[in-house]
Amino acid sequence: xESKKVLHMSLVGSxxxxxxxxANMILKTAAKMGFYGMMAQSYGPQIRGGESAAHVSIxxxxxxxxxxxxxxxICFRFADVTRFAKELSVGPGACVLHGKEEGELPSILKxxxxxxxxxxxxxxxxxxxxxxxxxxxxxxxxxxxxxGWELKHGSACIREVFGHKSSAVISSNLKAMxxxxxxxxxxxxxxxxxxxQKAVERKLFSGNEACARGAVDAGCRFFxxxxxxxxxxxxxxxxxxxxxxxxxxxxxxxxxxxxGMVVGASYGGVPAMTATSGPGLSLMTEMxxxxxxxxxxxxxxxxxxxGPSTGIPSRTEQSDLWHALYGGHGDFxxxxxxxxxxxxxxxxxxxxxxxxxxxxxxxLVLSDALIAQRLEIMDPxxxxxxxxxxxxxxxxxxxNYQRFDLQIGYAGGSxxxxxxxxxxxTPEGMHSIAGIEHxxxxxxxxxxxQHQIMNQKRFLKLKTIAKxxxxxxxxxxxxxxxxxxxxxxxxxxxxEEYLLHHPETALFVPQILEPFPVEGxxxxxxxxxxxxxxxxxxxxxxxxxxxxxxxLDEGKSAVSxxxxxxxxxxxxxxxxxxxxxxxxEKDNGPWTIYHGL
Amino acid sequence: xxxxxxxxxxxxxxxxxxxWCAGCGDYGVLKSFTRAFAKLELSNERIxxxxxxxxxxxxxxxxxxxxxxSVHGRSxxxxxxxxTARPDLTVVACGGDGDAxxxxxxxxxxxxxxxxxxxxxxxxxxxxxxxxGQASPTTSTELKKxxxxxxxxxxxxxxxxxxxxxxxxxxxxxxxxxxxxxxEMLTQAIQYPGFAFIHCLSVCVTYQGREFQTGLEQxxxxxxxxxxxxxxxxxxxxxxxxxxxxxxxxxxPPEESQFxxxxxxxxx
Ligand code: SF4
Numbered sequence: 001x002e003s004k005k006v007l008h009m010s011l012v013g014s015x016x017x018x019x020x021x022x023a024n025m026i027l028k029t030a031a032k033m034g035f036y037g038m039m040a041q042s043y044g045p046q047i048r049g050g051e052s053a054a055h056v057s058i059x060x061x062x063x064x065x066x067x068x069x070x071x072x073x074i075c076f077r078f079a080d081v082t083r084f085a086k087e088l089s090v091g092p093g094a095c096v097l098h099g100k101e102e103g104e105l106p107s108i109l110k111x112x113x114x115x116x117x118x119x120x121x122x123x124x125x126x127x128x129x130x131x132x133x134x135x136x137x138x139x140x141x142x143x144x145x146x147x148g149w150e151l152k153h154g155s156a157c158i159r160e161v162f163g164h165k166s167s168a169v170i171s172s173n174l175k176a177m178x179x180x181x182x183x184x185x186x187x188x189x190x191x192x193x194x195x196x197q198k199a200v201e202r203k204l205f206s207g208n209e210a211c212a213r214g215a216v217d218a219g220c221r222f223f224x225x226x227x228x229x230x231x232x233x234x235x236x237x238x239x240x241x242x243x244x245x246x247x248x249x250x251x252x253x254x255x256x257x258x259x260g261m262v263v264g265a266s267y268g269g270v271p272a273m274t275a276t277s278g279p280g281l282s283l284m285t286e287m288x289x290x291x292x293x294x295x296x297x298x299x300x301x302x303x304x305x306x307g308p309s310t311g312i313p314s315r316t317e318q319s320d321l322w323h324a325l326y327g328g329h330g331d332f333x334x335x336x337x338x339x340x341x342x343x344x345x346x347x348x349x350x351x352x353x354x355x356x357x358x359x360x361x362x363x364l365v366l367s368d369a370l371i372a373q374r375l376e377i378m379d380p381x382x383x384x385x386x387x388x389x390x391x392x393x394x395x396x397x398x399x400n401y402q403r404f405d406l407q408i409g410y411a412g413g414s415x416x417x418x419x420x421x422x423x424x425x426t427p428e429g430m431h432s433i434a435g436i437e438h439x440x441x442x443x444x445x446x447x448x449x450q451h452q453i454m455n456q457k458r459f460l461k462l463k464t465i466a467k468x469x470x471x472x473x474x475x476x477x478x479x480x481x482x483x484x485x486x487x488x489x490x491x492x493x494x495x496e497e498y499l500l501h502h503p504e505t506a507l508f509v510p511q512i513l514e515p516f517p518v519e520g521x522x523x524x525x526x527x528x529x530x531x532x533x534x535x536x537x538x539x540x541x542x543x544x545x546x547x548x549x550x551x552l553d554e555g556k557s558a559v560s561x562x563x564x565x566x567x568x569x570x571x572x573x574x575x576x577x578x579x580x581x582x583x584x585e586k587d588n589g590p591w592t593i594y595h596g597l
Numbered sequence: 598x599x600x601x602x603x604x605x606x607x608x609x610x611x612x613x614x615x616x617w618c619a620g621c622g623d624y625g626v627l628k629s630f631t632r633a634f635a636k637l638e639l640s641n642e643r644i645x646x647x648x649x650x651x652x653x654x655x656x657x658x659x660x661x662x663x664x665x666x667s668v669h670g671r672s673x674x675x676x677x678x679x680x681t682a683r684p685d686l687t688v689v690a691c692g693g694d695g696d697a698x699x700x701x702x703x704x705x706x707x708x709x710x711x712x713x714x715x716x717x718x719x720x721x722x723x724x725x726x727x728x729x730g731q732a733s734p735t736t737s738t739e740l741k742k743x744x745x746x747x748x749x750x751x752x753x754x755x756x757x758x759x760x761x762x763x764x765x766x767x768x769x770x771x772x773x774x775x776x777x778x779x780x781e782m783l784t785q786a787i788q789y790p791g792f793a794f795i796h797c798l799s800v801c802v803t804y805q806g807r808e809f810q811t812g813l814e815q816x817x818x819x820x821x822x823x824x825x826x827x828x829x830x831x832x833x834x835x836x837x838x839x840x841x842x843x844x845x846x847x848x849x850p851p852e853e854s855q856f857x858x859x860x861x862x863x864x865x
Contacts, residue, residue, distance in 0.1 A: 221859050222682055224674075246860040248681055253707040257674040260667075260704075264647070264678025267665060268686070270859050272678070290668050424645045424663035424679065424686055430611075432657045432664030436650075443613055443658055444666065 002093070003192040006059035007147070008068050010088050011139075013076030015050055018136025021161075022074075023054035024375070025140050029149065029157045030058045031204045031377040034196030039375040040066040040568075042087050043314060051080035053087060058377075060194045064341075064493040066374070067570055070094055071191065072146065074139055075109060078102045086567055090114070093190045097142065115190060124183060134176035141180025147193045151181055203380055207342045207371035208233035208275075211301050212241060214349030215273055217383050219357070220299070221247035222272035224261035226254055226280060229313040230369040231303035234275035255280035259287035259298065266296050267433075269391070269423035271353055273299035278307045278320050285328050288362055290435040292332035292458065295404070295419070297356035297363075297391065299349075304368040306565040316369035317565025318489055319537035324364045325514055325545060331455055333462045335363040336514040340474075340492035342376035348511070350386040351472075357389030359418055359461045366513070368536075370490040370568055394420035396428045402440040403431045410457040417460030466515035473517045475524055477506030483582065484528035486521070488513060488542055491534050491569060498574040505578065513545075521551050530557035532581050534574065536565045557581060604638050606631035611661045620807070622773030622799030623653050626720055629776045630660060630689075633783035637687075644687045647676040649696035652727045653720040653799070656691055670701030673708040673717065680713040684858035687787060688714075694721040698734040698754045706763040709792050713856045716786040716793045720773070721756060722801040730804035757836040757846055760794045761829070766849040767793035768832065770842065772817055773800060774810065778843060790851045798841075813841075820844040 009026070013019040023039050030037045037058035043050070055066040069091030075081055075098040081088070085108050090096065094111035100118035110116075119142070121135050130138070137158070144154045154177050162170045205213070212234045215223075223242060225235045239249045252258030258274045265272040276284065281302045291298045304320045306312040324336045335355050339348040348365055356363040394401060401422060409419040422429025433442040437451045445451075474492075476499055483505040487495045492509045499507050508524045510517050525531065531552060533543040543552070543560035552558040561577035609631035617623050634644060644662035648654035650669035657664025663686075667675050676690040697705070697719045708715070723740070725731040732746040734754045741749035760768055767789040771779040779797065786793035798817065800810040820842045825831055832847035 222678070224678065248857060248859045250677070250681065250711070252674070253703060256671065257704055257707065260671045260674025261678035261681070263667075264675035264680075265682035265859070266678075267675070268679045268682030270682035272682070286668055287671070294665070294667075425642055425683060427640075427642045430641050430661050430663055432646075432660070432666060434658070434666040435668045436666060444616075444655065 001190065001192055004071060004194055005061065006057055006063055007072065007193050008066065008070050008091070009056045009072040010053055010070050011056070011074045011076075012053045012081055012084055012088065013051070014080055015052075017076040018133075019052050019054050019076065022136040022140050022143075023056050025157050025161060026056055026143055027058070027204055027375055027377065028160070029144075029153050031202045032156065033149065033153055034199040034202065035059065035194070035377060036062045036202070037377040038063045038066050040370070041373060042084055051083050053084045055087070058194065060197050064497045065568070065571070067568055073097070073109060075099070076135075078106050081106055081109060095146065095189050097139070113190065115187070117184070117187065119183075124179060128175065128179050130172065130176050130179070134173060137173045137176040138180035141177035142184050144177070145181045145184045146187070146189055151178065154181070202377045204375055204377050205342055206233060206373055206375050207339070207345050207367055208303070208373065209237050210342050210345035211275065211349055211365070211367065212237035214346040215299070215353065216241045216245060216247070217346070218350040218353035218386070219271045219388065220273050220353060221245065222249075222262065222265035222270045223247070223274065224250045224252045224258040224265070224272070225274045225276065226252050226258050228277045228280050230305060230372045231275045231277050231280075231301065233373070234301060234303075255283035256287060259284040259291075259300065262298050263287055263291050263294075263296050266291075266298055267424065269425075271297070271357055271389075273301065275301040275303065277303050277305045277313070278323070279310055281320060281323060281327070285323075288334065289328045289330060289332050291362045292334055293437070294433050294435055295360040295421075295458070297360050299352045299356050299363050299365065301365040301367055303372040304366060312566065314369065315566045316490065316568065317537055318366070318368060318491065318535050319541065319565065320366065321513070321535075321537065321541040321545065324366055331459070333361060333459050334514065335359075335361055335462075335465060335512070336366060337363065337512050338366040338489040338510070339371060340489060340509060340511070342371060342374060343378040343381060344511075345371065346381040346383065347386065350383060354387045354389035355465060357391050359465055360391065360421065361461050366489055368490050392418055392420045394422040394426065394429055396426065398422070398428045401429055401431065403433060403442045404438065404440045404454065404457070406440055406453060406457060410453065410460060413456070413460070415457070415460060416464040417457055418464070462515045469512045469515065470517050470519060472512040473508060473510045473520045475506065475508055478503060479506070481506035482529040483578065484508060484525055484531045485534060485578070486531060486546070487534040491536060494569045494571060494574060495534060498571050498578075501571070502578070516549055518549060518551065521546075525551070525556070528556070530559070530581050532559045532561050532578055534561045534569070534577070536569065537562060538564045604635045606635045609634045609641060609644075609661050611659060613659050615659050616655060617652060618803045620802040621652065622722060622801070623656065623720060625773040625776050625779065626653070626718075626797060626799065627656055627659055629779035629783055630656070632776065632780040633787060634662070636780065636784050637787060639687055643685065644689070645679055647672045647679065647688065647690045649692040649701060650727070651693040651696050651725070652801070653691065653693040654696060670696050670699065671704070672696070673701065673704040673715075676715050677708055677711060677713050680715055681858050684714075689716045689718060689787070691718040691720070693726070693733075694719060694723060694735045694756070695725050695733045698756060698759075702734070702754070705760065709760070709763040709765045711856055712766070712791050712854060714790050714792075714854065716783070716795070718783070718786070718795045718797060719756060720797045720799040722799045722805060723753075724801050724804045726801040726804055755836065755840065756796045757840070758833070760796075761832055761836050761847060765794050765847075766791045766851065767845070768796070768836075768847040769794070769845045770796045770798070772798040772813065772843060774814065782845070785845060789848070791854060816841040817843055820846070
């Protein structure tokens with residue numbers, strides 16, 4: 001019997017079926033038992049209720065993707081299932097449970113050599129005197145049995161989830177779970193489920209929760225933001241966290257005001273941030289430039305959605321890259337970071353605050369819908385080794401204090417670009433600053449030479465940062481591999497999964513996109529025959545950025561593998577794209593071209 | 598008390614020469630700012646003046662205080678953020694009529710709803726001075742017609758009425774030609790715990806002309822004898838019917854502020 005390393009499951013249903021609640025319980029229990037795992041959701045534009053699907057993957061080793069063919073599917077209602085046809089491919093030998101009342105299984109749920117189990121939900125509930133609402137807990141019990149888990153693990157989860165309810169509710173749910181468990185006692189699956197190596201309890205977070213926690217950990221004490229999908233959970237989570245550490249949240253009237261308040265709070269010396277999605281980032285762009293020229297540290301998390309304009313709020317994409325890198329009028333330096341998964345959000349937020357505070361510069365964190373709302377079981381993150389940013393403070397006594405002193409900040413090009421700052425309240429440090437170009441004192445100035453040298457000073461920060469962040473990338477795969485795969489952000493997961501089956505390819509993932517770890521990529525590409533740049537947007541934004549940096553111009557095949565967002569890439573997509581690269585290379589020799597999918 | 602060594606208005610001025618045209622009303626405002634700061638004996642480092650963009654928004658650059666000449670229309674969000682982070686500071690937001698009532702108008706009701714202890718000082722010359730004389734949201738219909746300015750058919754914003762209807766606790770009107778009055782209004786506004794608004798009739802000598810100042814001087818007058826500033830209905834009436842009355846139009850008894858700041862970080 002085949003033994004699964006990772007088990008991929010989907011639950012599909014309508015509002016009230018408890019799809020998300022059940023998936024959450026499975027994941028919670030798995031986390032307690034020592035599994036790794038991940039859960040992604042698919043839902044339509046409905047406000048509440050409507051169809052939804054939860055894709056849950058658990059394994060004894062870290063899980064990277066949730067979209068391979070499913071081993072286990074529970075479908076509460078068939079009426080909704082075709083909506084998810086693209087996200088729900090049932091693997092061979094899969095086990096499919098469905099409501100018996102629904103009738104014949106639709107073809108997209110049929111699997112070769114698998115097991116189909118029609119469950120008479122209504123009948124069971126009525127017989128056992130359980131309320132309709134307990135249906136999902138019944139299903140949870142069934143899962144426990146199918147996965148070979150013990151009842152006690154499920155009971156602990158039920159007690160935790162319903163802990164705040166009356167004891168009657170708890171015992172009714174425990175009963176539902178047990179009934180579910182025993183109703184499938186005669187069933188065995190045609191495959192073996194993964195088992196955790198050790199019963200180490202792990203944590204369960206979404207990317208947005210991880211961003212909020214990482215930020216507060218890193219010293220964030222002020223947040224202003226406007227709710228927008230898929231970033232709102234950052235606002236919600238940090239609203240709970242900030243009061244505990246003396247911090248404060250303001251919900252802005254719009255994104256402009258939100259980043260404005262962040263700029264104001266940070267000007268007052270308090271590490272501050274906001275979170276948004278593409279449409280909000282557009283509005284914030286003016287303030288982004290302001291924070292850069294006025295040299296006020298701010299952190300902005302952009303949970304990218306499919307764009308442009310309002311695009312598809314619930315779908316993922318990586319199409320704000322150019323906006324993050326180049327967006328805004330005039331030249332101004334900013335830092336751009338990109339977490340690759342939920343766990344990485346912790347470190348990325350620490351890095352964001354470290355860089356923004358240390359270098360008095362805006363930092364953008366490019367998350368996306370895929371990471372933002374996905375739940376992941378992970379090992380605890382030890383943040384004790386992460387560098388902690390400290391703003392360079394100017395302290396009295398002052399002798400001719402100049403906020404933007406070129407002797408200090410620029411020093412003929414040998415400075416760091418950073419000047420000590422007297423934050424309001426500092427005795428003797430009075431000065432004014434401006435969004436308008438200014439003198440060393442901060443006074444408005446329209447002098448062209450002054451502008452030139454101030455730009456040089458401000459951009460010096462990126463050079464200084466680049467020295468420190470040069471190793472902020474990851475390389476995976478054999479050094480001898482001929483083919484190079486480069487990607488960023490949430491696409492790293494599927495690329496890593498692809499690598500498991502393709503030893504001829506090595507993978508490069510930058511963790512910082514601006515300033516780019518140029519030398520790292522150059523070294524990596526040195527002996528590679530061909531390069532594929534994978535990303536989720538229509539124009540190949542990252543590919544073109546790498547070309548603009550001169551990193552793909554070595555007379556080497558360089559393919560842009562890309563498509564608009566919506567559905568996350570599958571390993572099969574990548575296989576197809578990589579094959580194209582290699583076939584072309586075989587027939588035609590080295591070339592530099594790009595194509596979309 | 599520190600009366601042995603009283604602060605002088607000049608202590609709040611730095612040595613930078615303003616870029617304003619000779620005779621601009623903004624000089625009077627700058628003087629009144631420094632006088633109010635001196636009267637209140639504020640320490641320089643505890644004051645932050647936040648402005649937007651425009652002629653009048655250059656003001657923070659001339660104060661020996663902390664100052665931030667930010668971007669067009671956004672002084673209130675920045676001031677709110679600063680006050681949240683640093684409740685120990687006296688924060689004054691300032692700017693012109695375009696800054697406040699065109700691009701920035703959306704921020705006003707929300708700043709008032711949050712009710713931070715801010716003073717918002719708007720210098721209203723009813724014209725865009727910095728961009729050389731276009732109509733602003735407060736330019737009168739007559740002037741627009743007379744000068745052939747675009748948007749003649751648009752009804753001007755009534756600042757005091759708008760701010761009152763947003764629920765501000767302190768609303769005053771003053772004018773740039775009377776520094777004594779302006780200083781008094783500013784002093785009261787800064788002392789008022791909560792959001793305080795001052796509508797300052799100012800003059801752009803370059804694009805409105807001195808005759809405008811003369812006309813203004815003929816129209817302005819003090820609030821009626823015995824006016825009760827704690828009565829919101831009277832305030833609405835004056836704001837609607839008498840745009841030239843100067844003084845404190847409305848002053849609500851200060852209430853317990855709901856606006857909580859960032860406190861000292863404490864370890865969990
Ligand atoms: S243009 Fe008008 S408002 Fe501007 S400085 Fe000159 S007089 Fe003052």
